[in-house]
Amino acid sequence: EAQVTQNPRYLITVTGKKLTVTCSQNMNHEYMSWYRQDPGLGLRQIYYSMNVEVTDKGDVPEGYKVSRKEKRNFPLILESPSPNQTSLYFCASTTSGPSADTQYFGPGTRLTVL
């Protein structure tokens, strides 16, 4: 089944404790992206990747890192999480960048930073 998976689905952590949220897709998509979703603000892009070893900042990259060593994986790293990073996070992928093809979203990761 074609899908985007994220882990963990739920995470409660404390300020400053490094964490990684994994994202994997099995559709051989080149473009992958991370979003955060907060009430009233909609989906905001954190980072995106056009292909392996190519990553770029989105609209809200501060406090986050990403890597794209393999085509299928695009982990999101919070080196020192803070309470303002409490949010619902979505990973998404599409064939080859913003074009006619839709993005496929993972199920979401609800992160709480205390």
Place this chain on the structure above:
Amino acid sequence: GQNIDQPTEMTATEGAIVQINCTYQTSGFNGLFWYQQHAGEAPTFLSYNVLDGLEEKGRFSSFLSRSKGYSYLLLKELQMKDSASYLCAVSGGQNFVFGPGTRLSVLP
């Protein structure tokens, strides 16, 4: 800058028709997407417009006017399960920009 606007909330009655508007100003334009998102779930694709005009897909239709930076999503024969948020998104340049979403409540 990049900006997408949608109404925050709308209410409609089961069986009725509702139109959700979206206006946008973006630095690039490859197309406009509409997604449906139920609370706590991932967005799912509804429609895509790249040329001006109306695209129809069953109970859902989407319209685009590039010169006006305007789109709408039309939902016909509303059902209770259509209660959800509807997200307008523009693809342009190297990224996607989403609007804040419109929360639609369908009442019996």
